[in-house]
Amino acid sequence: MSINRKGIEVSIGAADAVAMADVDVIAAYPITPQTHIVEHLSEIVARGDLDAEFIPVESEHSAMSVCCGASAVGARTFTCTSSQGLALMNEIVFIAPCMRLPIVMILANRSLSGPLSIWNDHSDVMSIRDCGWIQVFTENGQDVFDHVFFAFRVAENPQVSLPVIVNMDGFILTHMIEAIEYWEPEMVRRYLPEFKPVNRLHPDKPVTMGAFGMPNIFTEAKKAQNEALLSSKVEILRAWKEMGDITGRYYKPVESYQADDAETVFLTMGSLSETVSIAVDRLRAQGKAVGQIKLRLWRPFPFEEFRLAVKNVKKIIVLDRALSFGGPGGPVASEIRAALYGEQNMPVVANFVAGLAGRDVTVNDYIAMYEKAEPFAKGKVRQDDYIIYGVRE
Amino acid sequence: MEPLNVYASRLITKEEYFAPGHRSCQGCAEALAVRLVAKVLGNNVVVCAATGCMEIVSSPLPFTNWRVPWLHVAFENTGATLSGAEAGFRVLIRKGRLADKKTVFLGMGGDGATADIGLQALSGAFERGHDFVYVCYDNEAYMNTGIQRSSSTPFGATTTTSPSGKAKPTGQVTWKKNMPKIAVAHNIPYVATACSSYPIDLMEKVKKAAAKKGPAYVHILSVCPTGWRIPPDRAIWIGRLAVETGVFPLYEVEDGKYKITQEVDELRPVQEYLKPQGRFRHLTPEMIETIQERVTQDYKKLKTMTGKFNTPDKV
Numbered sequence: 001m002s003i004n005r006k007g008i009e010v011s012i013g014a015a016d017a018v019a020m021a022d023v024d025v026i027a028a029y030p031i032t033p034q035t036h037i038v039e040h041l042s043e044i045v046a047r048g049d050l051d052a053e054f055i056p057v058e059s060e061h062s063a064m065s066v067c068c069g070a071s072a073v074g075a076r077t078f079t080c081t082s083s084q085g086l087a088l089m090n091e092i093v094f095i096a097p098c099m100r101l102p103i104v105m106i107l108a109n110r111s112l113s114g115p116l117s118i119w120n121d122h123s124d125v126m127s128i129r130d131c132g133w134i135q136v137f138t139e140n141g142q143d144v145f146d147h148v149f150f151a152f153r154v155a156e157n158p159q160v161s162l163p164v165i166v167n168m169d170g171f172i173l174t175h176m177i178e179a180i181e182y183w184e185p186e187m188v189r190r191y192l193p194e195f196k197p198v199n200r201l202h203p204d205k206p207v208t209m210g211a212f213g214m215p216n217i218f219t220e221a222k223k224a225q226n227e228a229l230l231s232s233k234v235e236i237l238r239a240w241k242e243m244g245d246i247t248g249r250y251y252k253p254v255e256s257y258q259a260d261d262a263e264t265v266f267l268t269m270g271s272l273s274e275t276v277s278i279a280v281d282r283l284r285a286q287g288k289a290v291g292q293i294k295l296r297l298w299r300p301f302p303f304e305e306f307r308l309a310v311k312n313v314k315k316i317i318v319l320d321r322a323l324s325f326g327g328p329g330g331p332v333a334s335e336i337r338a339a340l341y342g343e344q345n346m347p348v349v350a351n352f353v354a355g356l357a358g359r360d361v362t363v364n365d366y367i368a369m370y371e372k373a374e375p376f377a378k379g380k381v382r383q384d385d386y387i388i389y390g391v392r393e
Numbered sequence: 394m395e396p397l398n399v400y401a402s403r404l405i406t407k408e409e410y411f412a413p414g415h416r417s418c419q420g421c422a423e424a425l426a427v428r429l430v431a432k433v434l435g436n437n438v439v440v441c442a443a444t445g446c447m448e449i450v451s452s453p454l455p456f457t458n459w460r461v462p463w464l465h466v467a468f469e470n471t472g473a474t475l476s477g478a479e480a481g482f483r484v485l486i487r488k489g490r491l492a493d494k495k496t497v498f499l500g501m502g503g504d505g506a507t508a509d510i511g512l513q514a515l516s517g518a519f520e521r522g523h524d525f526v527y528v529c530y531d532n533e534a535y536m537n538t539g540i541q542r543s544s545s546t547p548f549g550a551t552t553t554t555s556p557s558g559k560a561k562p563t564g565q566v567t568w569k570k571n572m573p574k575i576a577v578a579h580n581i582p583y584v585a586t587a588c589s590s591y592p593i594d595l596m597e598k599v600k601k602a603a604a605k606k607g608p609a610y611v612h613i614l615s616v617c618p619t620g621w622r623i624p625p626d627r628a629i630w631i632g633r634l635a636v637e638t639g640v641f642p643l644y645e646v647e648d649g650k651y652k653i654t655q656e657v658d659e660l661r662p663v664q665e666y667l668k669p670q671g672r673f674r675h676l677t678p679e680m681i682e683t684i685q686e687r688v689t690q691d692y693k694k695l696k697t698m699t700g701k702f703n704t705p706d707k708v
């Protein structure tokens with residue numbers, strides 16, 4: 001395997017990967033911090049290096065709708081957005097998986113208005129938690145690059161046939177220059193077969209797509225959709241394994257750092273994970289039994305792997321990058337608590353909501369959170385306890 | 394024209410692509426229009442439909458009335474789903490992954506899906522110049538949700554959200570949005586109005602629209618007995634009156650040039666059109682006069698645009 005490492009802005013790398021995947025239709029509408037990805041893609045198409053239809057739609061609602069139409073006729077389809085754009089396309093985001101359309105979307109995570117903010121957190125993706133797409137989080141530029149191929153491969157797998165969202169943190173990843181190992185075209189060919197849709201809209205074999213469901217069939221349709229998402233996990237694991245065999249990088253639904261003998265673990269998603277790892281090292285140097293769990297696969301939720309990863313843990317510090325107003329804490333923490341409910345030796349969950357709209361969370365902040373969470377013990381923390389960290393009083 | 398119409402109807406295919414057995418109301422002239430359009434376009438078509446009566450009557454899972462490929466995603470995005478399907482086909486053919494077969498991309502939506510909530514997506518599709526035919530089935534209200542007003546509801550019509558009451562006697566107080574003119578403003582190669590009471594005219598226009606390269610728009614007045622409060626067996630007759638009174642003139646705009654396709658020598662009084670319809674029952678003679686003035690004026694304007702009439706005060 002030859003190694004072709006480039007220092008490159010992660011957005012450019014992501015766009016290059018989409019082009020290397022030989023995508024057929026791209027529909028997107030500009031929004032910070034997603035813009036560099038689609039700008040670069042339109043450039044690649046204009047140069048003639050990628051034979052694709054780049055459709056500069058008039059809104060994100062139309063972007064997702066164009067993707068539905070294109071995917072329905074059997075084209076490999078890509079879009080990319082952030083926060084308000086995702087909110088605007090929301091309606092169609094929920095329809096695509098029900099129709100089993102294997103669209104790939106990069107979500108350059110940004111906070112939802114209001115107040116308006118262009119900076120990074122996870123309030124956008126958490127608003128579509130239950131949309132039915134396969135959803136993964138990435139930690140660095142290489143992750144993003146690799147997961148573009150992964151996303152197409154999983155989405156278009158006839159056993160799956162579901163859309164996939166690759167989350168990448170806005171600015172922290174999109175605008176960062178990182179070292180990325182580019183795949184050789186031969187690796188892409190090996191990993192990503194040609195898209196052969198299960199059904200396609202074509203006069204040769206007429207099908208009806210998007211029929212409506214009466215109460216006597218709706219529940220069955222939804223159960224089938226849920227089962228498709230649940231059973232996609234087997235193919236997700238296979239896709240990661242085979243990617244590892246090609247690249248040497250083996251990804252997992254739940255990844256751990258220093259967690260084997262840890263009593264307390266931080267649970268992170270996305271790009272914060274790297275900073276947390278440094279905090280873990282510092283705390284370890286002070287003799288604390290601290291580790292880290294990273295949730296890479298968000299949907300389908302990896303219950304089994306997660307429970308196994310925290311089997312011997314006494315406390316989980318969950319970092320949420322979004323707030324569930326009036327609810328039981330951050331959205332991730334409430335899922336984690338639900339996943340642990342009824343387990344023997346259920347760990348205590350300390351929930352910090354931090355890093356909203358690009359607010360920096362430093363290594364020292366994580367150490368401070370660890371200390372704040374020290375008095376949290378069994379019987380003392382309620383399910384709905386949470387702390388909004390770093391509020392200027 | 395009349396004898397030709399009688400003869401020509403025998404030439405129409407017996408094939409039904411919009412199959413019988415759908416669930417529309419009796420006498421629905423919108424379903425008739427859908428059926429005629431489907432007949433013209435035949436097999437080699439991909440249809441993208443908006444939410445609305447025609448979607449609901451034809452696609453109750455696990456059944457379908459569509460013998461041609463048909464896609465429904467949502468209410469307001471047909472312009473966009475259609476763009477995606479058309480572009481997807483084009484690129485797959487270019488890349489050699491689909492056989493190069495002439496396929497017509499047909500968009501269909503009600504007046505709400507077209508002139509209101511879906512106007513943006515359709516405008517985008519027109520502007521980008523995808524190769525498609527978009528048909529608006531205009532029954533002058535949101536019928537599927539129970540006869541609410543749209544921007545295409547005519548002045549004076551009552552609907553469930555433009556009722557006539559003591560304080561507001563008129564019913565709908567705004568004038569019908571001129572959707573064909575909005576389409577023309579996009580400089581697309583073909584725009585036409587049609588009505589299922591004139592099937593040959595309608596079918597010829599759809600055929601023409603399909604033959605054009607680029608976006609084409611056909612706006613079909615589709616009489617809805619349920620929403621217009623008329624007996625089901627009067628739908629065709631009411632559609633004829635809409636044309637003969639000048640309320641809904643039949644014309645086409647080919648590469649920017651206007652042409653009236655169903656000439657009316659002398660317009661009948663609008664009252665003949667309004668009186669039989671329950672939705673206009675409350676209108677006072679003054680209101681009818683207001684409508685008459687507007688219809689006469691609009692018809693004059695249209696005639697001027699055809700270039701035949703340069704003296705607009707003569708009709």
Ligand SMILES: Cc1ncc(C[n+]2csc(CCOP(=O)(O)OP(=O)(O)O)c2C)c(N)n1
Binds near residue numbers: 445502507535538
């Ligand atoms: C975003 C959204 N808003 C509202 C609706 C509810 N809705 C479904 S069909 C419809 C009216 C359709 O009216 P029109 O397009 O004129 O078609 P018709 O039923 O009259 O043929 C409405 C309001 C919806 N499905 N989606």
Ligand code: SF4
Binds near residue numbers: 417422423
């Ligand atoms: S409500 Fe009107 S348009 Fe809808 S099916 Fe009935 S008659 Fe046809």
Ligand SMILES: [Mg+2]
Binds near residue numbers: 505533
């Ligand atoms: Mg309508």
